[in-house]
Structure formats: C-alpha cells, structure tokens
Amino acid sequence: MAASIKEVAQRAGVSLGTVSNVLNRPDIVSPQTRKRVQEAIEELGFVRNDSARQLRAGRSRTVAIVVLDVSNPFFTDVVRGAESIVEGAGGMVVVCNSGGDAAREHRHLDVLEEQRVQGILVTPVSDGKQPRLDRIVTRGIPVVLVDRGAGLANQCSVAVDDVLGGRIAAEHLAERGHRRIAFVGGPMALRQVTDRRLGAEAALSEQGLPPPLVVETPMLSVSAGRQAADEIVTLPSTRRPTAIFCANDLVALGVLQALTAHGLAVPDDIALVGYDDIEFAAGAAVPLSSVRQPREQLGRTAAQLLLEESTDPDRHEHRHVVFQPELAVRQSSETKRRRAR
C-alpha cells in the first residue's frame, strides 16, 4: 500500500541510495536524475517512513512538551512560545497533558522515551528529586524544566520568580491600605503555590502586617475559586478580608464570580489580585489585577535551551533562567479613592 524508496528507485530506474540522496542531499545528484526521481515520487505518492529514518539515523525532529493542564491558558501560551522556536528550526512540537496526575505524566514520559524524541519540555507534577527525568537525561534526551525552580545540575530550567510575584502582589495590596488579606490557592504541594504564598507572607511581615488568612484549594480551577469564596463570605465582616490574593487567575475568576453572586462588590468590598494575567483576566467584567508572567517567552526560552543542548550536547552548559514577574494593575484592586471620578 505505502510505496517505499525501493519502488521509487525502480520506477525512476536508479538505485535505492540515489533516491535517498535526492531526499536528503539533492545538491549532490545530477539535475536530470533528480528530476526523474522526483517525478517517480510524485507519481507513486511516496511519503518517507519516519520510523525507518529515525531508526537508522537515531535522530528525531520532534520536541515534546508535557504540561500540567492543557485547559489552563497559561500553559497554552507557553506552548505557543515553544512552537514558534521549534518550528522555526524545522521541528515539530507535540503537546502531552499530564493533567496534574503523576501516573499520566509517567506514562507520557515512557512513551516519549520509547519514541526517542529530540527533547522534552516538562512542568513536572511533583517537585524535588526526579529520578524518572534523570534517567531520561542520562539516556541522552535533553530535558528542560518549565516553570520549576532551578533544579538539579543535569538539566536546564526556565521559571519565573514566584516568591517575587507573591511579594509584589502583597505589597500592592498593603500599599492600597489593606490589612486583612487572604491567600487562596492550592494544593500546597505545588511549588508555584507555596512560593507565591511565601512571597506574600514575607512582604506582609516586613510591613508589620499580620499574616494572610490562607484558604487552601484542592486545585487551581475556577470552580475551586468559587468554593473558596463561598467559605470566605461566611466570615463575620470584622474578620472578613478586605483583599484576596489568588494563586492563579482561574481561581481569582472563580472568587470574583462567587463574591459578586453574594452581593459583595469588587474592589469596593473586597479587592482582588490574580496571577498569570491570562487573557480572560483583562476581559473579566471587573478587569482583574494580576501578576503577569512572560508566558510565551517562557516557552521560547525553554525551547531555545533545549535545541541548544540538543545540537551541541558537549559544549552545552546547563542554565537556569529566571524571569521577573510584574503586576498588571486593573480595576479589581483599585482603591475607592482612586476610582472616584
């Protein structure tokens, strides 16, 4: 059914090696022969078998990215950044979704290892030592950690300073006069969540403010945010926070919705700051203040490091790139005073 190089060679009346040369180094074959071969390829509808090519050549042109949550706009933007670099280099990106599930992540990595992909960008589900990833690295497949702290010495990483992000969010709220501030996010097993919380706590303590009320959520989703806010509104108004800092925008949007549903105005009753600055943050009916991360650049840089390591593994030195977040201030955290017209 599927034509092979051999049949093409036969039809063009040349040897098998010549066809391969037409495919891979067209310049070293004479114009007439090249033309004949190309015609034969056309006529037979020949398509190179990548398995055979890869088997023989050892190399693959596929870069994989394993994300925590394919539904989170943060990750889709990272993916787009990585795509732009990899495709520019003639490669291809495949996206794998672990969904925050270690077992699924494991299975994806197994398959990618079997496929001998060119490299893997990954935001691992869990932190700390990663024997699974180490094994992949020792097998010669470069791995770049995305949005994880400067990890071990055997791989590159790109991340955004989440402690700083938490800090600037909290400082912003403190500056606006808020003293009872809540932190909503979870699970605490995610380093991103704890770092953002730690940054916020440090900032508050430096300003002489009490530590935040922490409401832990089981995951970083809109519905989790709604539930957390449902809890918060039951507090007596003397203890209720006047500002909430959420571990990401999905949670913040959920909180925003629930607060509004309970008749609390944002930001007049409760100010709100999210994290990630996804497109829907600015588009929310109360535009959301949010800690912006250079999402696409995160993906681009990760892909660049990967390709670098892939093309020249010997000279490559592992690097740990950390970006700085910045706050996008919007209506959800503007004080009444400021918003008065």
Add this chain to the structure above:
Amino acid sequence: MAASIKEVAQRAGVSLGTVSNVLNRPDIVSPQTRKRVQEAIEELGFVRNDSARQLRAGRSRTVAIVVLDVSNPFFTDVVRGAESIVEGAGGMVVVCNSGGDAAREHRHLDVLEEQRVQGILVTPVSDGKQPRLDRIVTRGIPVVLVDRGAGLANQCSVAVDDVLGGRIAAEHLAERGHRRIAFVGGPMALRQVTDRRLGAEAALSEQGLPPPLVVETPMLSVSAGRQAADEIVTLPSTRRPTAIFCANDLVALGVLQALTAHGLAVPDDIALVGYDDIEFAAGAAVPLSSVRQPREQLGRTAAQLLLEESTDPDRHEHRHVVFQPELAVRQSSETKRRRAR
C-alpha cells in the same frame, strides 16, 4: 548508550526472540526465564525503541489531534475527551496546533503522515474538498473530522448542529422581546460561524423579525469581540441592537467587557448570548448565556470512531454523528422583568 534487545538477551542468556516475547506476550514464556529477562531489562535500563517496533510492526499507538486554536478552551475540552478514550485503549494522544493557518496545518499533516500515526482527528482550517486528507485516508490512516459538517464519504465526522444552535439562541432572544438583534463573529469563511448566523437569521425571519445586524470579526477572540462592541456602541440608540448573539464565547466575553467599559449594562441595556459555554462563560461577572456544546463528548465520540475504524477497517462504515446543542440561560440574557426581585 541505549541498550538494545540484543544486549538484554545476551545478559539474560537467552535468545533475542525470547526477550521480544517477554515484552509482548509474557504469558508464553516460562516464569523463570521471564524473571531472568526482566532482571536484565532492569539492570540495563532497557527501553524499547519505538521506531524499530513501529517499522517492523507497521502499527503505531499514537493518535494525533490537530486543533484550530490550542488557546481556545473549546478545543482543550475536546482534547480531554479524546484523551480519555485513547488512553483507555492504551494509546497516546498528541496535540498539534494549526492556529488557523493552512500552511501549518499542512506541515503537521505531513509529519503525521511520515510518522504513520494510528489516526488523525482534525478540525481543518478550510472547508470543502480536502485532497490532502483524502490522500492520508487512501494511505490507510483513518481520519475523523471534528466539528465539521458531515463531509465526504471517506471519513467519519462528529459535529454539533450549528444551524440549530444559532436558531435556539435567536429564538431565545426573540422570546425575551428583543427585536433589534446583532450577530457578531467571523471570519465568515468558517463554517461554524456562517451556520450559526444562518440559524439565527432563519429563526428571526420565521418570527417576522428583521434580519440581524451582522458585525464580522477577523477572528474569534476576546480582542476581536472588544473591537466589534466598540463599533456597536457608536450607533445611535434608536438603531443600536438590544441584544447581541456572538459566534463564540471568546467574542462574547470581549463584547461584554467593552460594553461595560462604555457604561452599557448587560443585560439591561443589551442582552448577550455566546456560544460554546466554556468555563469562563459561567464565571464571567455577568454570567453569560451560551449555547452549550458537548465538548468532551465530541472528543470522545471522535476518538471512538477513529479507534473503531483503526482496529477493523474492513467492517467499518463511516458515520457522521451530529450532536444537538442546548442553551444555557444565565444572567446576561435575562430580561429585566424576570430579574426583578
């Protein structure tokens, strides 16, 4: 570097074929031998080379899904649906993003064809005849069209009745007393967009209402929605629509934001209905009425049809599954009367 089956065989003191049997049909090899082989695999850190396997076996366990926009929550949900089925069958899904760009779609399909993937789920960029896809099908790779109309006879498709969706949205608004209704969405080259529009127009005409004011957008994004709304608010209030039906939720969210920014209240000044019912629709500060599509089920069904065709190509008959959308009514389209407490 990478251990092969041969080395495993050597170390375990068995033949090469036996190792393969341990890998693929462990039941037919005696327990002792099996154990010895498994130990050797463990010690050498052997990982099967999928290229070689696929080359010999012809089959692949990878299903690809090519989506129009990986940033659109609609597609990520479809992906999740497909994943659940494929992974249940021991396969793996890779996501490819065409970004609505025909050239990128083309390149993705090229690579997937070279990789001899098990099958392809695709929402093509353009409509009509698809010679590129036909070629893939004749090569023996099953293709299922996602969210595209019951296409040609040589492939399955799953879709949602977009004409009906447009119809129920328009009927809902007409029922609420609206007479000047706008349709916002584009480009009209997308069948989804034109179908939804046609459905709406048919419904209005049946009710004896004038056709909608159509504002075409260059793409289905939040920012496109914002711009369209900026246009609409400049209309004199006598001609300004009292309700807007948007081709998808991203556009609707953009419209919602711009209207609010211009001091127009939703739904009191202008009612709003979106399409897709993405999670952010219910979470918007004015919860968005939206035409709900069974997104995950779309993905599940597509994957099922694909696997069916893949495992039994001879007995397989192509089917065209069409789901019915339904309207999720929320605050953005509730009339004043109804919302009065």
Add this chain to the structure above:
DNA sequence: GGTGCGTGATGAAACGTTTCAGGCGAAGAT
C-alpha cells in the same frame, strides 16, 4: 598512454524490533 581526479551513481551493511517456521525435550497416548 598511463596517472590522477572529480562527479555521480551503486550496493551492501546497519539500525532494533517483531514474527514465524522450526527444533528440542518431556509428557501423554497407543
């Protein structure tokens, strides 16, 4: 007219699997 050289094409080996026909010994049937 031999030598050397460059240009193109050739043929075979190799990559790491899976598969399949067969072999070998032990157990059961006659």
Add this chain to the structure above:
DNA sequence: ATCTTCGCCTGAAACGTTTCATCACGCACC
C-alpha cells in the same frame, strides 16, 4: 517402545531508511 502432542525456546528474515566504501566514467595533465 514408538508416535503425538505440547511447552518453551531459537534463529533468521523482514521492515524502510541512511550512510559509506566503492566503482565507472570522462577529462585534464605530464
């Protein structure tokens, strides 16, 4: 005691490429 059957294992072929050593040929050079 011979013939089958059965369970387990072996060895080799095949999959479709890429790559590399080799070769044929025409051409310039002394």
